[in-house]
Amino acid sequence: GAVVSQHPSRVICKSGTSVKIECRSLDFQATTMFWYRQFPKQSLMLMATSNEGSKATYEQGVEKDKFLINHASLTLSTLTVTSAHPEDSSFYICSARDVQGNYGYTFGSGTRLTVV
């Protein structure tokens, strides 16, 4: 079945530094990937839609200059949290859909970001 690999699973960084999270579709091509953020015991909030070869579409209230998304190939999207602050600490999850499959989306295993 479709597999999405997300890396790293956990990262701790200092305030002011940048962190890059990778999301790869391992056995299928994904023209569109999605980035979510999840706070403890809460639901997933869509941050942005990553489009291969074009600019990402950000949800209202999400700072595009702070959360940089690059989708340079059909199997890789990256989310870079720039100048991270403690309030950016969260669980980030990506997802993608195999366009040749059904409508079910495959999710990565998530990245726990802690900014100290």
Next chain:
Amino acid sequence: SQQGEEDPQALSIQEGENATMNCSYKTSINNLQWYRQNSGRGLVHLILIRSNEREKHSGRLRVTLDTSKKSSSLLITASRAADTASYFCATGTGANSKLTFGKGITLSVRP
């Protein structure tokens, strides 16, 4: 923004019992999906039901969709301790559209 609203928010049952979780949504949809999330992990797709379908089965899972009431239910039969997790409904408006998630239901199955 949140679309789905699941209820109950938390459910605790004994192993072997059935678990029923409900989801309501507000706008027109193309499909509705249920996902499972174990603590601190990613989401696992359980089942998808399209807007022109009323019921779907997958193993111990049964999903219903009532578009007139804008609601869906997920039934897990003969629950197991391993079913303990958070369950989310999510709605999609098209084939490759973004998903909008509900708040989730925490299911605890006591052995």
